[in-house]
Amino acid sequence: SPQDYVIPYMNEALEKAFALIKDSISIVKENAMSCISAISESAKEAYISYYDISMPILFNILTTHDKKEYKQLRGQTIECITLMSYSVGIQHFAKYAKDVIQAMILIQTNSVEENDPLKSYLLSGWQRLCLLTVSYTHLRAHETGRNLVCRLLLEKKKKIYKQSL
Secondary structure, X not given: OXXXXXXXXXXXXXXXXXXXXXXXXXXXXXXXXXXXXXXXXXXXXXXXXXXXXXXXXXXXXXXHOOOHHHHHHHHHHHHHHHHHHHHHOHXXXXXXXXXXXXXXXXXXXXXXXXXXXXXXHHHHHHHHHHHHHOOHHHHHHOOOHHHHHHHHHXXXXXXXXXXXX
């Protein structure tokens, strides 16, 4: 399994990635963010011990790097936060949920332009959060305008999954 390959090197790789996030130019931070995303996605629940260390660092980037030249970094931060959260589960994400969701809403409301690549990071991030927080059955039972997007995203994912079989 991917965990068998990642876990033995996870601590060292994450230390280096977070050092790069703290003291590097934007493009290096973006690549370090991709590294952290890949590690958390592969490690799954083994990433739990790093989650509470990671979230404040990433949330800080998400909320402070708000200039136009940081759009890619912010997008990759959204991707990283939502992938990490999906990997470790709702019980670990719960204490960060309100702040992350509010930050994403603020970005979507105030920082996204017409043809902005940040839109795709936000949409994918919302999809991951929907999948993390609400089951498909729950969505069907309590469908409202607010969770309609989540249901549609889940149906799309289900359809793609069936086609790949």
